[in-house]
Amino acid sequence: MTTTPYLPCSVCGFIHNCICDHQPNLESQVEFALLYHENELDKLTNTGRLLLNGLPKAKSYLWQRKVQPEALINKIHQEDIETWLLFPSDAPTLSSEYLTSRDPSKKQLFILLDATWQEAKKMVNKSPWLKALPCLELSPSEISRYHLRRNQSQGNLCTCEAGIEVLEMVKEPENAQALFKYYDQFLTVFQAERSGHSYNSNALGAPKK
Numbered sequence: 001m002t003t004t005p006y007l008p009c010s011v012c013g014f015i016h017n018c019i020c021d022h023q024p025n026l027e028s029q030v031e032f033a034l035l036y037h038e039n040e041l042d043k044l045t046n047t048g049r050l051l052l053n054g055l056p057k058a059k060s061y062l063w064q065r066k067v068q069p070e071a072l073i074n075k076i077h078q079e080d081i082e083t084w085l086l087f088p089s090d091a092p093t094l095s096s097e098y099l100t101s102r103d104p105s106k107k108q109l110f111i112l113l114d115a116t117w118q119e120a121k122k123m124v125n126k127s128p129w130l131k132a133l134p135c136l137e138l139s140p141s142e143i144s145r146y147h148l149r150r151n152q153s154q155g156n157l158c159t160c161e162a163g164i165e166v167l168e169m170v171k172e173p174e175n176a177q178a179l180f181k182y183y184d185q186f187l188t189v190f191q192a193e194r195s196g197h198s199y200n201s202n203a204l205g206a207p208k209k
Contacts, residue, residue: 082106
């Protein structure tokens, strides 16, 4: 995607370091629904858009305390869909147990709360329809590489990292690796972008053909 000087790219949001040449176009057997807290919508540090860009079937919805996302709720109620909320609970299904716990006859939908940890807890506590969903707790093999915000809780994954872990869990390693490379480019150029200049392009990997 080309950008007009000093205007952000309409896809990746960057001005000086557009990463769209590194964006994958992935087909997955599972579906993702990103439920955004309204405070996340305009944050350059948000990684949910990487998941949306790389997985065209992924959809985004806005969480509001007084207005329910009816399109998402209707999707959850479809009989041929099994929905999982990626959120810790008192009795979650662990990612290591997922393959034996899921219903293989149904499409799999994963809801990711795109919010800070504090906001995500509030979203669940104030939404009975979210509380009613089975929770899935990821067990990442590596610690988060995301360090773009202050006061991050150790051990928590960002939204894109959570999506990568889900792809690994459902046995789609090539998709997971492609999304990871895209995410890695985002992290690589982010500080230069925030500082208002271009990153040294010689350090970037070659764009995809």
